[in-house]
Amino acid sequence: MPDTVQTELEAPVTATKTAATKTTLDINDICKILPHRYPFLLIDRVVELSRKERIVAIKNVTINEPFFQGHFPNMPIMPGVLIVEAIAQAGGALLLTEVEDRSTKLIMFTGIERAKFRRPVVPGDQLRIEVELKAWRAVGPMIAVRMEGIVYVDGQRVAEASVKCQLVDNSRGRRGSSSDAAETD
Secondary structure, eight states: OHHHHHHHHHHHHHHHHHHHTOOOBOHHHHHHHOOOOTTSOOOOEEEEEETTTEEEEEEEOOTTOGGGGTSOTTSOOOOHHHHHHHHHHHHHHHHHTTOTTGGGEEEEEEEEEEEEEOSOOOTTOEEEEEEEEEEEEEETTEEEEEEEEEEEETTEEEEEEEEEEEEEETTTTOOOOHHHHHHHO
16 A cells, blocks of 8 residues: 555656756746736746756847836836846746745745846847845745846846745735725725
């Protein structure tokens, strides 16, 4: 009987390892990992993935991005805060590939440090977002990480930031049931 149990356990572990060792991700893979969707999904492809170490993602910036309507109408520039969000999303993809029950989790910002913007990002640019994991702490079901990201366009550094994130249960941020909301109206 122990042999049967061991065999049953080996198959799922092998499948999990195969998925976790994937080194590139297309948009369909990314959508299975991250909860973000258009217009707020800010990575299009992952070209390099080293578990618990590093990820390199690509974002193609087009004039069709909704933020260009107001930032700025006659001089479209990608907002720096969205570049930092792209760093966080790439890092989130790196983190969430390590979590089996990711459908019940959210990754939340807990800090942004040393953000620098070196040149404007404009329509037609392709962001190469390189994120390295600097610290990983797991206490029970809680995981907290610190990552450093550098963003390049045509080989030139355009932005960088250190971000801290925490993995939380996706029901944690909700303020209560709909009956609670009705009482406050």
